[in-house]
Amino acid sequence: MSEIFQSEIIISEITNLLKNDKHVAIGAASPIPGSAALLAQEERKNTNSKLQVTILHSQKFNNFTDGSRELFDASAQGRIDTFFLGGVQIDGEANINLVGTGTYPKLNKRFSGSFGSALMYFVVPKIILFREEHTPRTLVKKVDFISAPGTSPSNVFRPGGPKYLITNKALFSFNKKDKNFKIEKINPDFTLDEVIKSTGFEFKTNKNLKFFTMPSKKRIDILRDLIAPKVLNFYPQFAKKIWFN
Amino acid sequence: MVNFKQITVKDIAKEVKDNCLLGIPADYSGVPMSVTTEIIKNNTKGLRLYCLPLTTIQGDMLIGAGCVNEIETAAVTLGEYGQAPRFQDAIENSKIKIKDSTCPALHAQLQATEKSVPFMPLRGILGSDLYKNRNDWSVINNPISSKTNDEKIVILPAVQLDILIFHASKADVNGNVQIGRRRELATLAHASKKVYVTVEEIVDEDFFDCELKAAATLPSLYVDGISLSKNGAWPCGLTDYYEIDSNEMSKYAKSAKYQETFDEYMRNFISQNYYSNI
Known part of the structure; x- marks a missing residue:
């Protein structure tokens, strides 16, 4: 087996988080979560717990036929178990900012916008926050703009919310009662102290802190032989960079 | 032809x-x-x-x-x-x-016009800065019977x-x-x-x-x-x-x-x- 790429380790870690799901949906610009969902689906083939995967930017893997609002309607109905969101900034209370940095509306740096986050974050039971860059400028004490809040008061309908945050350095779980993150796994290339220094907010540490798990040879073979060619169809730039260069 | x-x-x-x-x-x-x-x-x-x-x-x-x-x-x-x-x-x-x-708000505002009703309710949005910056959006208490008391919901104009x-x-x-x-x-x-x-x-x-x-x-x-x-x-x-x-x-x-x-x-x-x- 040739060298395992960092992206493949993160794909593998995300795959582990999708264990009991029935339906995972993948939104805009999410090649790593998309690869993980297809990998999880492949590994559960021929079992009794089939995984449905909806990839919006694919023709074949987009299961919806009622236009782009169907994702949001299906999510509000509880038909989607896991969705991924990113952020220009994510803060210690899991508020996410997809709009920009500085003072709104005349921002210092404008980014694309909130997409569907202001609904999806509320209604999908397991939201996995995914941000590869793990630095004090992405993981901040307080976001400059709240596209969607991490938690809500009890008089707001909120069956869903953040469960995990994964970066290139660590995997955190989120506790909505205490409104904070706890580090569960760490990339073996970094020390805990380095992770603390590159995180703008305080977090708890699991007493039983683990390293990212190296994917098995079997898993890597499936990923490279069966999943990579599919990903090439809808995230060509990403697939070429990792697997087809 | x-x-x-x-x-x-x-x-x-x-x-x-x-x-x-x-x-x-x-x-x-x-x-x-x-x-x-x-x-x-x-x-x-x-x-x-x-x-x-x-x-x-x-x-x-x-x-x-x-x-x-x-x-x-x-x-x-x-x-x-x-x-x-x-x-x-x-x-x-x-x-x-x-x-x-x-996204869902942009859909819902047009769906209100499709039905020719003045507004459409939508889940989510509450507590975001999107809401704070939108004078045309409002919040109401759910007027239909609700399991939770005092449930808030956003309404969006057609x-x-x-x-x-x-x-x-x-x-x-x-x-x-x-x-x-x-x-x-x-x-x-x-x-x-x-x-x-x-x-x-x-x-x-x-x-x-x-x-x-x-x-x-x-x-x-x-x-x-x-x-x-x-x-x-x-x-x-x-x-x-x-x-x-x-x-x-x-x-x-x-x-x-x-x-x-x-x-x-x-x-x-x-x-x-x-x-x-x-």
Whole structure:
């Protein structure tokens, strides 16, 4: 087996988080979560717990036929178990900012916008926050703009919310009662102290802190032989960079 | 034998009046780039863009060309080609007004117009800064019996578009338009006073003769004019016809970084006359 790429380790870690799901949906610009969902689906083939995967930017893997609002309607109905969101900034209370940095509306740096986050974050039971860059400028004490809040008061309908945050350095779980993150796994290339220094907010540490798990040879073979060619169809730039260069 | 009067891309662009509320389709639902180029040539001003739910090179170009006063959107992005540079510049320097929204809200506001009701409720949004910055959105207590006491829910106003333009694969001889499963185009059309469509081809059949095709059709009753426009979505892609043009998108993303290089790109883009049947 040739060298395992960092992206493949993160794909593998995300795959582990999708264990009991029935339906995972993948939104805009999410090649790593998309690869993980297809990998999880492949590994559960021929079992009794089939995984449905909806990839919006694919023709074949987009299961919806009622236009782009169907994702949001299906999510509000509880038909989607896991969705991924990113952020220009994510803060210690899991508020996410997809709009920009500085003072709104005349921002210092404008980014694309909130997409569907202001609904999806509320209604999908397991939201996995995914941000590869793990630095004090992405993981901040307080976001400059709240596209969607991490938690809500009890008089707001909120069956869903953040469960995990994964970066290139660590995997955190989120506790909505205490409104904070706890580090569960760490990339073996970094020390805990380095992770603390590159995180703008305080977090708890699991007493039983683990390293990212190296994917098995079997898993890597499936990923490279069966999943990579599919990903090439809808995230060509990403697939070429990792697997087809 | 076509049973309707075809118009030209130029005719459609002329229907886009200064200051109108223009419906903008997402990157996956038929971006009308040939018409967009004509709008820019016409030096149309004060446009208000309503994106369902986002825009890509079309919105960025219109903004860079100075055609836009306001945008209501969930995102402006060039996708795999990065951020939308003219949009970023316009926001960072307060050149245009923005109504920051979220995808389902943009759908719901048009769905209210489809039903001709004044507003539509939507889950989520509460506690976000989107809500704080939207004077046109409100919160009510759920007026229908609720499990939780005092349950809050956001209501959004109905939005009627002045005009919608999109690009599609086919029209039939009676002016029905194939939209496939891009049903958000039907939502946009139902909520728009005028609807114009450019198509790759006009086929010698009636989509209503086949139930399968009829289900993928926007009926002509919602369509005010159709023009043939081969490659009319280029450099964006069109499902089943052509892929996005990677080279051109990369070239645009690079050129649009600065106003001067964008202007030069646009001069060249316009003078090339890429589109036929103008």
